[in-house]
Structures are given as C-alpha cells and as structure tokens.
Amino acid sequence: MMGRKLLIVLSAVCLVLALGTLTSVGEETIKIGAIFPYTGPVAELGPKFEAGLRAALDEVGYRVAGKKIELIIEDSATSVSVGLDKFKKLVDIDGVKVVIGPLMGDTHLAIAPYASEKKVIVTSLINGMYEVAKKPDSTYLIYPTTCWAQTYWFGQYVYNELGYRTMITIGANYAGKIAYANGAADGFKDAGGIVVAQLWPPVGCPDYSPYIPTMIGTEADVILYALEGPGPVSRFIYQSHEMGLDKPMVTITQDGDYTPEALAELGDIALGIQGESAYTWQLDNDENRAFLGGIFAQTGAVPSCSEQNSYTMAKAVLAGLEATGGDDSFDVLWPAILALQLDTPAGPLSFGPEGVAIVDSYVTQAEFTQGEYRLSPPLAVVHEVRDPRLASNEGMPAYLLDED
Secondary structure: OHHHHHHHHHHHHHHHHHHHHHHHHHOOEEEEEEEEOOOOOOHHHHHHHHHHHHHHHHHOOOEEOOEEEEEEEEEOOOOHHHHHHHHHHHHHOOOOOEEEOOOOHHHHHHHHHHHHHHOOEEEOOOOEOHHHHOOOOOOEEEOOOEHHHHHHHHHHHHHHOOOOOEEEEEEOOOHHHHHHHHHHHHHHHHHOOEEEEEEOOOOOOOOOOOOHHHHHHOOOOEEEEEOOOHHHHHHHHHHHHHOOOOOOEEEOOHHHHOOHHHHHHHHHHHEOOEEEEOOOOOOOOHHHHHHHHHHHHHHOOOOOHHHHHHHHHHHHHHHHHHHOOOOOOHHHHHHHHHOOEEEEOOEEEEEOOOOEEEEEEEEEEEEEEOOEEEEOOOOEEEEEEOOOOOHHHOOOOOOEEOOO
C-alpha cells in the first residue's frame, strides 16, 4: 500500500512538473540584448541608456505582439574588445537577434562583420559610422544619422550663421569622434572657412593642458571640441577656462555631453557655447511630454539624448516587432523597421534603405533659468539630416533649413 501511495505521489509531481514545462514552453519570448558602458571613460552614460530603454519597455509591460520580452544587458567597459566579446555572447549563447548599443564607433566597426554574418540587428546609441552603413550587408540601424552627417551641417552653420572664418578642432582620437570633428570641419570648409589645426587627444585623456597652449597660440576665430562624454567635456572646458583660453567655442553632441550633472558642475563657464544637438528635453511635442514623465519616474532628473536615443531605438524595434507579429528574424524585422514613420520625443523619424535614420537636428546652448543650468530649447532647426555620401541620398541636400 505504501509503495502504491508513493507511486501516486511521484506521478502527481511528474504531472505538475510536466504542466509547468508546457506552460514555460508555451510562453513565447523575444530576447532583446543591450550593450551599454557602465565602466571606463564614459561610465556615467550606461545608466542613462538603460533608463531610456527600460522606460520604453515599461510602456508596453515588457510584452510585444503577445510575447514576453526578456532583456539581457551587458557592460561594454568602453572597450572595443570587451564590446565585441559581449556581442558574441549575446548572439551565440543567449540567442539574441536584436541588440541596442554599443556606443563607440570603433566598436561598431569591430562588431559589424559578425552582426552581418549572423543577421543580427544592431542599433547605434549616439550616431554611427558611414563605413558600416555603406556596406550592402549592413544590419545596423544608425540613429540619429552617421557621425559625419550629424556635424557637417553644423560646420556650415558656424560659418554662415555665427560668422567665424578660421577654426581649430580638438577631437578624441577614436573613429566616432574623428568622424564628428571631420564632419564639422568639412562643412566649415565647404562653406568657405579654413581649418588651421586639428588636435587628437587619446580617449580618456586625463589632462588637456598639453593641448591648450597650441589653441591659445594659433590664430583662429573659434575652437570646436568633439570629446567622448560629459566627464572629458567638463574637464576640457574647465581647464581651458583656468589656462586663459579666451577664444569662442562651439561643440557637437551637446545634448549628450551637457547632462544636468555636468552643467551643475560647470556653472557659468558653460554658458554661451553653442552646439549641435539631436535632442533637447525642452522640445515642445506630445511625444516628448509623455517621455519626460516616464523617464523622470526612472531617474528623477530631466534627460539628455542618452535616455532619449535608447528609448526611441527601443520604440522603433517594438513597432517593428508589432508589425511582424513578433517575428524577430532579420529578413522579416529589418524591412518592417525601415518602413516605419514615427513621431518621437526628438521629432519625426524615418529610415533610409541603408538603415540610417532621417531626423531633424538642433542648435542649443547652456542656459541659466529658474535657478538651474539647463540645455536650451532649439536656437535653430535643420530638417531631414542625411549623409550625402550614401547611394540612396545621391543628389539630395545634406539638410533642409528651417523656414520659420
């Protein structure tokens, strides 16, 4: 009798386990990977990217097209080799078919061949490399646009609207910031300006004082800096101020570098420097107002482009998955995303056939208002920023001026 009861109990346990297994199998899951910098020279950006991504997933309750979303996040350590290793882990071990991030342009170049081979969609976080986008087998969604195209128009703005005629650039010596600095320099030169010097400090440069005397002693109307994040930017501005560099300055990716924390630290010495931004939290549209509420719940602070960009890329991926009924295979999901036309916190978004976003861009500066240092509303707007080097943009303007 005891043996029979034991057999019945064991059978019941097996049935429960089997039912649990069936339930687990029946719950379809879509895995989304992310690679953010939590350590290294731009470690302060990792939590910001994560907050934006989680804000987008919170809106849909971590579900899309009737399927559960499993999020797997890795730390790039602001390292090319680590970023590549983490990407391979997400693809080969976790089975991820969509990855949001990583940040650095050098890592994009390293990852791109493997992503193409494995047919994995990768989204950039703050622009991406033309060298990746031009390849016919690219699987990259580049947002807001290529690094070079993001700043080309701003170089022309510095010449045509601000009236400067000679420029020095200082840019971090890695692929992304080299492309940013050269984009602005090319735009400035094409408008009629002269770039008299270009300086390339290493990534994570602890001290910019060796470079500042060159900028002081070289004749130029304006200094354009293109450094790798809020920490380096703040250090450069502060050291320039302390060493008496009194030439006017302009900058790129101001929305990513002028975080609330950086502005509070710099105070008045950050005021008056105009810059290129793909986003400012003071944009006046319905999508941005909704985004601000969600991101403030995540962080308790107003966002920079870091939160907005990861949020918008997640929203694009989610919209594509909804359109495909949850099919995340490259051949189905890629064209679905390219067909999207979205209204985002940063403005209208669409994609060209190479996977490069077409967006508006803005001129901003730091301001002191209502007792706080903030990134300003747009001082000027350009529309439909494109990289004219891409085949699909042949014969099209690099941007459209605001007619307002």
